[in-house]
Amino acid sequence: MDSPSPASAASSPAFAHPSGRAGFLASLTPSRLVFTLALAFVGAALLNPIFITSFPVLLGRTLFVGVLSLVTFSAAGQWPRRLPGWMPRWVVQVLVVALTLPLATILVYLLAVDGDVPALLRHEGRLSGLIWIAGTGLLVGPLLALAALYRERDAQARSQALHFELEKSQLERQALDARLRLMQAQVEPHFLFNTLANVRTLVETGSPQAGPVLGSLIAYLRGAMPRLKEQAASLGDELTLVRAYLELMHMRMPDRLQFVVAVPTELEGLRFPTMALLTLVENAVRHGVDPSEEGGRIEVGAQRDTRTGLVSLWVQDSGVGMSETAGAGTGLQNLRERMGLFFGPEARLELSETPPHGLRAELKFTPP
Structure with missing residues (x-):
């Protein structure tokens, strides 16, 4: 048959x-x-x-x-x-x-x-x-x-x-990676030039802090430069950069800037886009504390909702508060896009004023 x-x-x-x-x-x-x-x-x-x-x-x-x-x-x-x-x-x-x-x-x-x-x-x-x-x-x-x-x-x-x-899917991933690299390239010079501008101000004014700040900046850049080319590291790595940056700014204006970084240890292992949190901290210094005559305090904190898994990561300052153009700058728009590409469309950046004055910038996302 x-x-x-x-x-x-x-x-x-x-x-x-x-x-x-x-x-x-x-x-x-x-x-x-x-x-x-x-x-x-x-x-x-x-x-x-x-x-x-x-x-x-x-x-x-x-x-x-x-x-x-x-x-x-x-x-x-x-x-x-x-x-x-x-x-x-x-x-x-x-x-x-x-x-x-x-x-x-x-x-x-x-x-x-x-x-x-x-x-x-x-x-x-x-x-x-x-x-x-x-x-x-x-x-x-x-x-x-x-x-x-x-x-x-x-x-x-x-x-x-x-x-x-x-x-x-591979092409879409490559396109997303290319966009992340482009936005990362925009963040790097923005951060470096702002930091160097602060050092130049100290030098021009003859501040005795110029030498120590410059030394701290060199040590900071030596640790930070390898990470600038990375699209993602851990939240713990990002917090290391944030602390180093805030210490530099504190040396530049010791009487006008106070800060505290309090993030639960269990969150430090989360994958996180490089320079994302640092962008918020830099904005808090540059647009919040620095323009204020009294200076201000910067708080960096985080928490996770055990029921939904949603992570909230915030930078709060007691500076001059929200300006008319707050949230419209290239840096924050860049940050919103990076968070969306990294954590998905549900990730968001929220800005709110804190009484009596100041600004709270909060990142909300669900880790993959």
């Missing part, structure tokens, strides 16, 4: 394989062979009641027809290498199966009579068995071959769709 053979091809969808001999061998998978043998056994069992020959002999014939049909079906998927434009390969495979079924049946019966064609034609039982096997194969085989080709094409389409989806 060569019907098992096309069915075996249908049973295991063929994904894209190498061409030529390698593709042919790859298409003869163990699962296809096992399925072919199983279908040959079922076919022999169904035909056994109408055959005089013993079941083992009948099984041998169905196995022969089934395996040969599977081999030719797989071979037709590779050869000939080139076909006329008007001849689809699936048509060739179906035609090959339809041709193999009767020929394989005739061959197996000729082997049974040692190639004596007249003896085969005179034996009514053998001739009837040949017709039964070949006829059943011709009825079922091409349909099974078409089903196999359909499943193969469907599997290839799904595989290609998954491949395109993977490429799309």
Whole structure:
């Protein structure tokens, strides 16, 4: 029963394989062979009641027809290498199966009579068995071959769709990384130039703090520069930069700036975009405490909602408070975009005034 053979091809969808001999061998998978043998056994069992020959002999014939049909079906998927434009390969495979079924049946019966064609034609039982096997194969085989080709094409389409989806996600990730690098490049010079401008002010005014501040700045930059090229570090690393920066600013204006950094230790291991918190701290110094005649105090804190997992990270100052342009600057807009790219669209930056005066900038996000 060569019907098992096309069915075996249908049973295991063929994904894209190498061409030529390698593709042919790859298409003869163990699962296809096992399925072919199983279908040959079922076919022999169904035909056994109408055959005089013993079941083992009948099984041998169905196995022969089934395996040969599977081999030719797989071979037709590779050869000939080139076909006329008007001849689809699936048509060739179906035609090959339809041709193999009767020929394989005739061959197996000729082997049974040692190639004596007249003896085969005179034996009514053998001739009837040949017709039964070949006829059943011709009825079922091409349909099974078409089903196999359909499943193969469907599997290839799904595989290609998954491949395109993977490429799309990789391209989107590369685009996000490129945007993060661009925004990081905008943050770095902004921070460095502002810090150097503070040192220049001390030098120009002849402040005795200029030397210690410059020394602290050098030590700070030595530790900070390797991190400037990183898109993400830990919140603990970011807090190290924040403390170093605030210490520098405290040395520049020791009577006008006080600060405290109180972040729970369990949050320091969270992945966090580099320079994001430092941007808020720098804004608090530059736009809050520095313009105030009395100076001010900066508090850096954080907490996590144990129910929702939402993390709140804030920088609060007691400086001059919110100006008309607060929140509209490039630095804060840049920060909003970076947080959205890093933590998703739910991440946000909220600004609010604190009585009697001052500003609270709060980052809210859910860690991945």
